[in-house]
Amino acid sequence: MLSLLWKGIQLETSMGSAEFTSMVATLVSMSQGVTLLLAKSLLIFFDYERPYYNEYSLGFSGVLFAMKVVANAQSDEYTSVHGLMVPTRYAAWAELILIQMFVPGVSFLGHLGGILAGLLYLRLKASFSGPSPLTQLMRGFRHALNWPLRLVKSLLRTRPRITGRGTTGGRNARDTLQRWRCQACTFDNSGRLNICEMCGTGHADDGPSSPVPTSDIHDLSLEELRRRRIQRFG
Structure with missing residues (x-):
């Protein structure tokens, strides 16, 4: 042996x-x-x-x-x-x-x-x-x-989650489709908003987004925008 x-x-x-x-x-x-x-x-x-x-x-x-x-x-x-x-x-x-x-x-x-x-x-x-x-x-x-x-193994294997606000976390497909991503700061906003909640950039379906001045949202400085991005992304 x-x-x-x-x-x-x-x-x-x-x-x-x-x-x-x-x-x-x-x-x-x-x-x-x-x-x-x-x-x-x-x-x-x-x-x-x-x-x-x-x-x-x-x-x-x-x-x-x-x-x-x-x-x-x-x-x-x-x-x-x-x-x-x-x-x-x-x-x-x-x-x-x-x-x-x-x-x-x-x-x-x-x-x-x-x-x-x-x-x-x-x-x-x-x-x-x-x-x-x-x-x-x-x-x-x-x-x-x-x-x-x-x-x-295939049944127990867990798929990697796609991180990012508005794309995971049990939201239904309708809510996911209604959300839109700001091209300036990549923040996912609700479909009910026409202005980015983070940086104030307007939402445009047919072209690049551009800042839209409003009476409710004031222009943000670069330092304030940087601070908000750090706060969001950690």
């Missing part, structure tokens, strides 16, 4: 979860298929009394050997296999021999089938220009599983 964790982190980080899942599923099938062919070949060419494919075996180590082949295929470095320095790309072969020497009860054909499955996977992957069909299927399956979560 520690070996699976170490190889899984390297491979899934480099290729993504969907492709990693499809690779593992492919290697499981291929390693078992190659092991079965090897066992059948032993029965045909060496005439074993008991067919090897009738023996019981359990474990994930064949797939781990295949993952090691995939992870180390493009490496030009050297690695230590139980104290023996070998090229990293051939580490799986060295480990196959050493494990069989120190632990003779393990499945030699299972490990050998995993290595051959890894080489076959690399050959098939090189022949495809794009993602494999199984990878596309895994991505579609993941997309389908994430659909309810994306739906909930």
Whole structure:
């Protein structure tokens, strides 16, 4: 399991979860298929009394050997296999021999089938220009599983409010349409007013607004207009 964790982190980080899942599923099938062919070949060419494919075996180590082949295929470095320095790309072969020497009860054909499955996977992957069909299927399956979560997020997502007087705050559409914005100070005035409440500029629908003198609103100095703008916008 520690070996699976170490190889899984390297491979899934480099290729993504969907492709990693499809690779593992492919290697499981291929390693078992190659092991079965090897066992059948032993029965045909060496005439074993008991067919090897009738023996019981359990474990994930064949797939781990295949993952090691995939992870180390493009490496030009050297690695230590139980104290023996070998090229990293051939580490799986060295480990196959050493494990069989120190632990003779393990499945030699299972490990050998995993290595051959890894080489076959690399050959098939090189022949495809794009993602494999199984990878596309895994991505579609993941997309389908994430659909309810994306739906909930879209329902809970809050849209940004448009700040400014007269445009938000629960006003109805009729009141929003009736309001007009002063072109001099950008203050939103009520539709019932023809003169800007802030700076005294008149409202004109057909052209730029211009100051309109009235008896109720006196001309504002620039300092007073600046003070009102600061008071409004903070």
